[in-house]
Amino acid sequence: xxxxxxxxxxxxGAFAKHLLxxxxxxxxxxxxxxxRAAHRARGGALAASGMAVARASNVIITSLPSVKACxxxxxxxEGIAAGARKGLIVIEASTMPLDVKHDIRAxxxxxxxxxxDCPISGTGxxxxxxxxxxxxxxxxxxxxxxxxxxxxxxxxxxxxxxxxNGSKLKFIANLLVTIHNVSAxxxxxxxxxxxxxxxxxxxxxxxGAGTSRMFEVRGPxxxxxxxxAATMKVDVYQKDIDIIGAFAAQLNIxxxxxxxxxxxxxxxxxxxxxxxxxxxxxxxxxxxxxxxxKRIRRS
Numbered sequence: 001x002x003x004x005x006x007x008x009x010x011x012x013g014a015f016a017k018h019l020l021x022x023x024x025x026x027x028x029x030x031x032x033x034x035x036r037a038a039h040r041a042r043g044g045a046l047a048a049s050g051m052a053v054a055r056a057s058n059v060i061i062t063s064l065p066s067v068k069a070c071x072x073x074x075x076x077x078e079g080i081a082a083g084a085r086k087g088l089i090v091i092e093a094s095t096m097p098l099d100v101k102h103d104i105r106a107x108x109x110x111x112x113x114x115x116x117d118c119p120i121s122g123t124g125x126x127x128x129x130x131x132x133x134x135x136x137x138x139x140x141x142x143x144x145x146x147x148x149x150x151x152x153x154x155x156x157x158x159x160x161x162x163x164x165n166g167s168k169l170k171f172i173a174n175l176l177v178t179i180h181n182v183s184a185x186x187x188x189x190x191x192x193x194x195x196x197x198x199x200x201x202x203x204x205x206x207x208g209a210g211t212s213r214m215f216e217v218r219g220p221x222x223x224x225x226x227x228x229a230a231t232m233k234v235d236v237y238q239k240d241i242d243i244i245g246a247f248a249a250q251l252n253i254x255x256x257x258x259x260x261x262x263x264x265x266x267x268x269x270x271x272x273x274x275x276x277x278x279x280x281x282x283x284x285x286x287x288x289x290x291x292x293x294k295r296i297r298r299s
Contacts (some may be wrong), residue, residue, distance in 0.1 A: 002027065003149060003200035006050045006073050006080060008035035010231060011093070011120060014127035015153040017042050022152035030151050050076070052082035056137065059149055063120075063238055064094040072105055086112030089142050091149065093118050093134070095240050098167055098247070102144045105138075105163060108221075110154030114169030116165050120154070121169035123217055131155050135173075170183030171247050174240050175258050178216035182261040184280035187215065188222040192292045198223040218279040227276035227283065234265060235274040239267060251272050 005016045008030035016026045020043050028039045036046055046193050047053045050073050053060060060080060064070050074080050080090065092104060092115050106116040110149040112126040116139065122132030134150050134157040136143045143159055187210070195204045202219045205211055221227055243263055248255045264281040271287070273280040286293060 002057045002059070004047075004053035004060035005039075005044075005063075006030070006053055006060060007063035007065075007066065007069075007094075008032070008039045009063065010124035011127050012061070013038055013042075013064065014124065014130075015061055015093070017045055017128075018130050018153040018155060019149070020044055024149070024152055028029050029052050031217040043228040049078035049083075050074070050080040051078040054080045054083035054088060055085070059089045059091065059146060061091045061093055061149070061153075064096075066192075067096060067100050068098060068240060070094060070100060070104065075107065081108060081111055081113070084108070084111050084113045088113045089146060090115045091136075091146060092116060093295055095119050095170055095243065096167070097243050101167055114139050115163075116142055117166040118147070119166050121170065123174050123219060124180050126231075128231075133158060135160050135166035135169045137161055159244055171244050175244050175248075175255065177214055177263070178241060178244070178261050179257045180212040181218060181278055182264050182281050182285075183216040184212065184218055185264070185279070185285050186220060188219065189285045189289050189292070192286070193289050197287050218277070221277055222282040224255045224284075225283070225296060227273065227280040230277040233275050234268045234278050234280060237278050238265065238269065282290070 003019055004026045005012055005028040006025055008016060008028050013035060016028055016039055019026050026044045027047050028044050029050050030036055040046055064073055064075060070081060081299050090108065090113060092101065101117050106181040108115045117137045118134050120132050120134060126132050130153065132154050136157055142232045160169055187205065188198060191198055202223060206216055207299045244258065264284050265278065268280045271285065273282060
């Protein structure tokens with residue numbers, strides 16, 4: 001099966017790496033020169049545009065950082081739609097507002113292209129370790145045809161039913177991630193200020209009832225106080241926070257813990273951590289606690 005990958009950043013690059021290891025041919029495109037070079041170094045083939053990827057592929061995975069990037073990748077002059085053939089399946093793995101996802105699906109359907117809504121649960125570090133889950137929604141037959149592809153780059157895949165359900169579940173998952181990341185930072189700062197060895201704290205809490213996946217994944221960064229090796233950048237994650245907030249407002253539901261957590265991501269942005277990992281909310285809390293660590297590294 002010819003697999004295309006449009007978007008070769010932290011997540012898309014990891015997908016391509018695992019698919020290459022699973023002996024798929026992966027034709028990739030990204031406007032960023034460094035992302036293209038990394039894909040080539042892993043043994044992947046490069047295309048000059050999304051249009052060229054579509055012309056040569058049966059299945060394309062898209063992993064894109066913004067609504068603007070989605071519009072360009074799909075419907076730009078040399079986008080996927082311009083080169084798409086009838087029968088093409090697109091696994092759309094980005095986190096985007098539901099209206100954007102539905103718009104992509106409708107406009108691609110006019111060209112005989114099936115788009116699946118397949119957001120990812122997991123950080124960039126988890127994607128690199130193939131420790132992610134796919135929330136697949138949309139045409140059941142198309143999802144079934146892509147089973148081997150999902151297995152090639154993810155730990156698991158859940159079929160979630162009608163198109164858009166994957167995104168709804170992703171919004172809920174990210175709501176929890178937003179909260180749990182801040183709670184992990186709170187725990188680390190409490191341990192730091194109380195004089196505990198943070199490695200001991202991590203070992204003990206990870207083995208008990210108070211752990212979370214965010215504590216386990218981002219705890220080591222918080223222990224080091226070094227957030228430069230970003231697996232989800234603070235500025236990029238702001239897009240996800242905005243999407244969750246808008247979704248909750250549309251449903252008219254209270255999300256008090258989510259609302260309380262948002263301020264710490266905003267503070268991380270204003271304090272120079274835009275390109276750092278979201279674990280940098282720990283640095284924000286450390287500053288509020290009087291900087292128990294004298295040096296906090298920024299991106």
